[in-house]
Amino acid sequence: MIRRTLAVGSVALTGVALVVGAVSNVAGAEGDGVALALVALGAVLGTAIVAGASYLYRSDVATVHTARIAGWNLLGVALLAVILALARLAPGVSIPAYVVVDVLGVSSVAHLLIGYNDVRRIRAEELARQRRTLAVVNRLTRHNLRNRTQILTGHAAALAEELDDDDQRAAAETIRATAAELSDVDGELAAIQTALNGDRPTGTVDLADLVEDVLAPYRDRYPNGEFAIDVPDGLAVRGDEQLQVTLDHLVENAVEHGSTSSRPGADDAVEHGSTSPASQAQQDAVEHGSDGDPYVRVSAGLDGEIARIHVTDRGPGVPADEVAVLTEQREISQLEHGSGLGLWVVKTVAERYGGDLSVENDEDGATVSVGVPAA
Incomplete structure (x- = not known):
């Protein structure tokens, strides 16, 4: 739980930082419609990232995968932040702060989507492996079930024919009937497997x-x-x-x-x-x-x-x-x-x-x- 909280918290913190950065630039953008629109965009991106972090925390995404998504987010923000910082240090280059916020916001959202798709790919591969394993287990289980129930049915039928005592014969018939019911399970498992694998x-x-x-x-x-x-x-x-x-x-x-x-x-x-x-x-x-x-x-x-x-x-x-x-x-x-x-x-x-x-x-x-x- 702590690891999940830290991972999601880093994503939420990115969104909060973007909102704060956008709001802090409102005064400097007054009177410029384009600048105000860019400031608003930064605030929207930050809010969306915070909302996405909340959804991620409540989702069924495994904690290890949550950390992977957070890692993608930090990677995208950190790399681009370094590039923008170096660009602003270059002679003659001036990048308004609200533009920096927008660029970092777009990068964060993009890398969150990349991380989410990466996790979906990994999960799909895991499910494919599990499905292959279950298919093998299903076949082995059904094979063993058929063999065992045939043995039970045969021996129970032989006992029912040989026994004179009514109670003992009834017990043998119960064994045979139960074995017959178990044999039906094979067909039901086969039908379920076919449905799971079919289009x-x-x-x-x-x-x-x-x-x-x-x-x-x-x-x-x-x-x-x-x-x-x-x-x-x-x-x-x-x-x-x-x-x-x-x-x-x-x-x-x-x-x-x-x-x-x-x-x-x-x-x-x-x-x-x-x-x-x-x-x-x-x-x-x-x-x-x-x-x-x-x-x-x-x-x-x-x-x-x-x-x-x-x-x-x-x-x-x-x-x-x-x-x-x-x-x-x-x-x-x-x-x-x-x-x-x-x-x-x-x-x-x-x-x-x-x-x-x-x-x-x-x-x-x-x-x-x-x-x-x-x-």
């Missing part, structure tokens, strides 16, 4: 047709469920294959959590991958239809140049802590975080498209909305 899509997609394609397998799987579509015909959006992944995540989330909302404890069973006899019966009820039949409504409309896609269910809603983290109202912590990566995939893809994600809970269920550019 905004340039192709167009017919939204109504895309929603029909996404809902088709769910209608086959849940013949007694209700899947409503309210998307205007001909509504086209900018998108690629990741838009279908995004919508599939939203519909899957609505089916998984919305269809079990009327069953006490069912959400916990689904979230934690439980396949105890009771929870298995609940899931079977969903599969074959009952009061837990899924309800999903996909609607869309234009909001200026953004098409907003809404996926609504009749579940208990997205937990408030998860909504706060997703909407960046609260930082993620060890104790407060989301239960899965599905909505993070949606958020990452939406932001890659230049859109956004919002969540609305009410007494009837939850609506997750995604904004994507209209074509």
Whole structure:
């Protein structure tokens, strides 16, 4: 903190010195419009530098980079001050003080901009290195995750077939179900990595047709469920294959959590991958239809140049802590975080498209909305 204060203070001191220098020359410039304009320019430059120092102190620029910007400022002012001082000592050379203030002010502003751009370049290189490292870690993590979950799934399946005890068989099925959920994480991580590394899509997609394609397998799987579509015909959006992944995540989330909302404890069973006899019966009820039949409504409309896609269910809603983290109202912590990566995939893809994600809970269920550019 001290180092940051000293660095920013040197920049602010430069601005204050320029303001004082300009004001001290007002009397000598009276009656000369050009001279007064130059005096005013020096005061404006000094004020701008002080304001820039205040912004720099509050910004997220690292302290080491703040010191670098201050160094550029001091370099520009010191070198030019020496040159002007030597020039004024030369025989026959007369440079008004307010001109010296203006020249030093312009130099200071120019070197502050040079320093800021230099810091941005360094930061961009750091981010590029971090991104390359994260990409390698991502690939290794996904590779190891796939291998380990395949081993777990295979051994759990073998145990479930061999064990006679119902409780032991249920435990083996729980292991297998949990391993299957872990294997899904691989695909979610891959989708997030693709979105982070990708550019905004340039192709167009017919939204109504895309929603029909996404809902088709769910209608086959849940013949007694209700899947409503309210998307205007001909509504086209900018998108690629990741838009279908995004919508599939939203519909899957609505089916998984919305269809079990009327069953006490069912959400916990689904979230934690439980396949105890009771929870298995609940899931079977969903599969074959009952009061837990899924309800999903996909609607869309234009909001200026953004098409907003809404996926609504009749579940208990997205937990408030998860909504706060997703909407960046609260930082993620060890104790407060989301239960899965599905909505993070949606958020990452939406932001890659230049859109956004919002969540609305009410007494009837939850609506997750995604904004994507209209074509």
